[in-house]
Amino acid sequence: MRLLTAKEVAPILQVTPARVYELARERAIPSIRIGERQLRFDEAALREWCASGGSLQPHNGATQMPVAGGGRV
Numbered sequence: 001m002r003l004l005t006a007k008e009v010a011p012i013l014q015v016t017p018a019r020v021y022e023l024a025r026e027r028a029i030p031s032i033r034i035g036e037r038q039l040r041f042d043e044a045a046l047r048e049w050c051a052s053g054g055s056l057q058p059h060n061g062a063t064q065m066p067v068a069g070g071g072r073v
Contacts, residue, residue, distance in 0.1 A: 003032065003040035012046065013054075029054075 004012075006020040013020065013029075021039065024031040030045040 002043040004043050004046070006039065006041070009041050009046060012050070 006017040006024075009020045009029075010017045013023075015023075020029070020041075023029045024039050024041075030042060030049055032040045032042060034040055
């Protein structure tokens, strides 16, 4: 598993890092919450999401999940 930052995801989606955070907040893209304030994106899950059409509907698969620090989902 390779985790990416919003800055690394932005060129893949051809959007700004701010838009990546917005999509994650809307749960439109798969993301992983690390602690209370940090998000990471599983590269394989993100590429699969793109390949399946990248719908802006809430993502039902890998949603924001606490990984470390016990942050809220």
